[in-house]
Amino acid sequence: MTCVELQESLVENESGSSAEQRAHLKNCSECAKLVAELLVIACSAGDLRAAHEPHPRVWKSIEDSLKREGLIRPQRRSLSLLPSLGSQWSWARWMVPAAALLLVSLGIYLRQHSQTTDTGAQNVVNAPAVVSDAAVAGLNDDDLLQEVGLQSPALQEQYADNLRHVNQYIQDAKNIVAADPNDEEARRTLMEAYEQKAMLFELALDRSLQ
Amino acid sequence: MSGHTIQLATISAVLAGTIMSGTLLAETHKEYRFNVGLRAGVSVNNPYGSVSVKPSTGNIVVISAILSSDKVEVDNALVGNRVEIQSHLLPGADAQSGRVDYEILAPADASITLHSSNGSLRAEKLHGDVSLEGAAATVDVRDISNAHVHIKTLNGPVTLSNVQDGHIEIDSLSGNVTLRSVNGPLVQVVSTSGGISYVGDFGDHGDYRFTSHSGDIDAVVPGSTSADVSARSVRGEVHDDIPLQPKQHTSFVLKEGVALWGTMGRAAISSTVVLRSFSGKIHLRKRASE
Numbered sequence: 001m002t003c004v005e006l007q008e009s010l011v012e013n014e015s016g017s018s019a020e021q022r023a024h025l026k027n028c029s030e031c032a033k034l035v036a037e038l039l040v041i042a043c044s045a046g047d048l049r050a051a052h053e054p055h056p057r058v059w060k061s062i063e064d065s066l067k068r069e070g071l072i073r074p075q076r077r078s079l080s081l082l083p084s085l086g087s088q089w090s091w092a093r094w095m096v097p098a099a100a101l102l103l104v105s106l107g108i109y110l111r112q113h114s115q116t117t118d119t120g121a122q123n124v125v126n127a128p129a130v131v132s133d134a135a136v137a138g139l140n141d142d143d144l145l146q147e148v149g150l151q152s153p154a155l156q157e158q159y160a161d162n163l164r165h166v167n168q169y170i171q172d173a174k175n176i177v178a179a180d181p182n183d184e185e186a187r188r189t190l191m192e193a194y195e196q197k198a199m200l201f202e203l204a205l206d207r208s209l210q
Numbered sequence: 211m212s213g214h215t216i217q218l219a220t221i222s223a224v225l226a227g228t229i230m231s232g233t234l235l236a237e238t239h240k241e242y243r244f245n246v247g248l249r250a251g252v253s254v255n256n257p258y259g260s261v262s263v264k265p266s267t268g269n270i271v272v273i274s275a276i277l278s279s280d281k282v283e284v285d286n287a288l289v290g291n292r293v294e295i296q297s298h299l300l301p302g303a304d305a306q307s308g309r310v311d312y313e314i315l316a317p318a319d320a321s322i323t324l325h326s327s328n329g330s331l332r333a334e335k336l337h338g339d340v341s342l343e344g345a346a347a348t349v350d351v352r353d354i355s356n357a358h359v360h361i362k363t364l365n366g367p368v369t370l371s372n373v374q375d376g377h378i379e380i381d382s383l384s385g386n387v388t389l390r391s392v393n394g395p396l397v398q399v400v401s402t403s404g405g406i407s408y409v410g411d412f413g414d415h416g417d418y419r420f421t422s423h424s425g426d427i428d429a430v431v432p433g434s435t436s437a438d439v440s441a442r443s444v445r446g447e448v449h450d451d452i453p454l455q456p457k458q459h460t461s462f463v464l465k466e467g468v469a470l471w472g473t474m475g476r477a478a479i480s481s482t483v484v485l486r487s488f489s490g491k492i493h494l495r496k497r498a499s500e
Contacts, residue, residue: 155345158364158365161384162364162365162383162384162402162403165383165384165402165403165423165424166383166402166423168423168424169402169423169424169488172423172444172488173488176444185440185442185484185486189421189486192400192421193402193423195381195400196381196383196400196401196402199362199381199383200364200383202362203343203345203362203364203383
C-alpha cells in the first residue's frame with residue numbers, strides 16, 4: 001500500500017486498523033502521524049458533544065421542576081441560527097468546526113505529503129480528487145440546503161448559489177495546486193477556499209440565519 | 211369626486227391611521243446603562259435589525275434599543291467586564307416583529323462583537339477590536355485605529371473607511387468589499403464571488419492580500435505609493451496603469467495581461483501587495499486627480 005492508497009483508504013476506515021493499513025503505518029511515520037491527528041480530532045469532537053449535551057432526561061427533569069415552580073414561560077424561540085436543526089443536526093454544532101479543521105488539515109497534509117513522498121507529481125494530481133471532501137468531513141451540501149430550505153425557503157437559493165460558487169472555487173484552487181505543487185500562493189488560496197466553505201456552513205448553522 | 215369615493219377614501223384613511231397608530235404603540239424604546247472598566251467587552255446578538263456603536267465619554271456603556279413589537283425582548287447582562295446583549299425572539303416573531311435597532315455608546319477602547327442577520331452593522335471612532343458577523347448584514351466600519359477588525363458576511367456589502375494601523379481580516383462569500391484609506395500591518399480580504407475595491411496608499415511595511423474567486427479586484431493608489439505588487443488572474447485579465455519595476459525572480463510565470471509582478475515607488479519602505487483572482491479582472495490604477 002502506498003501513501004496515497006492509505007489516504008484513500010482512510011475514507012472507508014479512518015482508524016487505520018485494517019491489516020493493510022497497519023502494515024503501511026508501521027513503516028511510514030508521516031502517515032502514522034496523519035492517522036493519529038485524525039483520531040485526535042474525531043475523539044475531541046465526540047468529547048465536546050458529550051460534554052455539552054447532557055442526557056435528555058436531565059433537561060426534562062429540570063424543565064419539570066421549573067414548571068412546578070412556575071419559573072418558566074412558554075418555550076421561547078431558540079437563539080441559534082437554525083433552531084430546529086436541533087435533534088437531527090445537534091451534532092453539527094461541534095462537527096462543523098471539527099470538520100472544517102479536518103478539511104483544512106487534510107488539505108495541507110495532502111499537499112505537503114505529496115511533495116515529500118517519492119510517488120511523483122502524478123500522485124499530487126490524483127490524491128485530492130480521490131478523497132471526497134464530503135466523505136472526509138461529513139459535510140453534505142444537500143443536507144445543508146435541505147435544512148436551510150425548511151427553515152428559511154427564501155434563503156435557500158442564496159445558499160445554493162454560494163455553495164456552487166465556493167465549490168467551484170475549491171476545484172479551481174485544487175487544479176492550480178495540482179499544476180504547480182510548489183506554488184505557495186496557490187496552496188494558500190486552496191486553504192482560503194476551504195475556509196470560505198467552512199464559513200458558509202458556520203453562518204448557516206450558527207447565528208446569522210433566522 | 212363622488213360621495214361614494216369620498217366615503218371609501220375616508221374609511222381607508224381611518225384604517226391606515228388605526229394600523230399606523232397600532233404599529234407606533236407596539237414600538238417601544240428601552241435604555242440600559244453599565245459601568246465598565248478599561249478595555250471592556252460589548253457583545254450584541256441581534257437576529258433582525260441594525261446595531262450602531264459609537265464612542266462614549268467615560269467608562270460607561272449605554273444601550274438604546276427600539277423594539278418593533280412585544281414579540282421580542284432584550285436580554286442584557288454585565289458579566290465581569292463584558293456587556294452582553296441578546297435580542298430574544300418570542301414565539302411568532304418574524305423579521306418585522308422581531309426587529310430591534312440598537313444605538314450603543316461604548317468606551318473607545320472596548321472590544322466590540324456584533325451579530326446580525328439582515329440589519330446594518332456599524333462601528334466608528336473606536337480603537338478596540340471589532341468583530342462583526344452577519345449573513346445579509348450591511349457592514350460599515352469607519353475611523354478606527356490600532357485595532358483588529360474581523361468581518362464575516364454571506365452577501366452583505368462591507369465598507370471600511372479611514373482605518374489606520376489595523377489588523378484587518380474580511381471574509382465574504384458574495385458581498386462586495388470596499389476599502390477607503392485603510393492601512394495596517396495586515397489587510398486581508400477573501401471573497402468567493404464578491405468584488406474588492408481598494409482606494410488608498412497601501413501604507414508602509416504592510417501585508418495586503420486581496421483574493422476573489424470570480425469577483426473583480428480594483429485598486430486605486432496615488433502615484434507616490436511604494437509597494438511590491440503581485441497580481442494574477444487565472445482566467446481573467448490583469449491591467450495596470452502604473453509603471454512597475456519588474457522583479458528579476460518570480461514564483462509564477464508572468465503572462466502579459468493575466469499576471470504582473472513588480473515594484474512601484476521606493477522598495478525600501480514598501481508594503482507587499484498580493485492581488486489574486488481566478489476569473490475576475492484585476493485593475494491597478496493611479497488616482498485620477500494626480
